Amino acid sequence: MRRRQHVNPLGLGFTRRRARPPEIPTGRVLEIEIGCADAQFLFERARLEPDRFYVGIDIRNQLIDDVNRRARDEQQPVAGVFAHANLHLAQLFAPGRAARVFINFPDPWFKRRHHKRRLLDRELALAIHAALEPGGQLLFQTDVWGIALDAMAVLDGLDDELVNAAGPWSFWRGPNPFGARSWREQHCEEDGLPIWRMLYHRR
Numbered sequence: 001m002r003r004r005q006h007v008n009p010l011g012l013g014f015t016r017r018r019a020r021p022p023e024i025p026t027g028r029v030l031e032i033e034i035g036c037a038d039a040q041f042l043f044e045r046a047r048l049e050p051d052r053f054y055v056g057i058d059i060r061n062q063l064i065d066d067v068n069r070r071a072r073d074e075q076q077p078v079a080g081v082f083a084h085a086n087l088h089l090a091q092l093f094a095p096g097r098a099a100r101v102f103i104n105f106p107d108p109w110f111k112r113r114h115h116k117r118r119l120l121d122r123e124l125a126l127a128i129h130a131a132l133e134p135g136g137q138l139l140f141q142t143d144v145w146g147i148a149l150d151a152m153a154v155l156d157g158l159d160d161e162l163v164n165a166a167g168p169w170s171f172w173r174g175p176n177p178f179g180a181r182s183w184r185e186q187h188c189e190e191d192g193l194p195i196w197r198m199l200y201h202r203r
């Protein structure tokens, strides 16, 4: 079946629907990826720490169906949720429920008139902050310089709420500290493209 390459996150359909919260086994430490696509990153995380639970959110429902089919077939502790992170994050998770949130390589929307479709803004950053437990971590990574700068302006701009692990207004130096790679991350590394990473924790 044909997979849609891009979905306009400002499409009207999303504002009319509610997202269905995933079933998270009680007592499991939770990690969330926003914009997970095929959730390669979460499946790799699940192999490293199988006692945790991993939820991927995406606005492309066919990809989410694939993620859930794979999780079932391989009996992995991973669940996909068809939802719009900017609208639905607070509906999906109780406050303080997540140990980690990942945003890996969000869509760049290069054209200026499309910049308003970009994922991370102050409202989403505050919703992520609310979903994290105290000390919980947020990793943001991208290969697009403009996206990295905008993300840092938002995330370091919340300095009473999130602490930058590399120091204020600084990028994380070194490889991904979580031992897994998303599909886009793998391709950037294999092609020698730069990657800008930011790591924060909730106060």
Ligand SMILES: C[S@@+](CC[C@H](N)C(=O)[O-])C[C@H]1O[C@@H](n2cnc3c(N)ncnc32)[C@H](O)[C@@H]1O
Pocket (backbone or CB within 6 Å): 007, 009, 034, 035, 036, 037, 038, 057, 058, 059, 060, 083, 084, 085, 086, 103, 104, 105, 106, 107, 108, 119, 182, 183, 184, 185
């Ligand atoms: C460039 S892909 C990156 C996929 C994966 N994280 C990786 O690094 O390979 C960005 C993904 O974010 C999803 N996305 C875009 N806006 C979103 C939103 N508001 N809520 C949830 N997912 C979103 C897209 O559908 C797409 O699958």
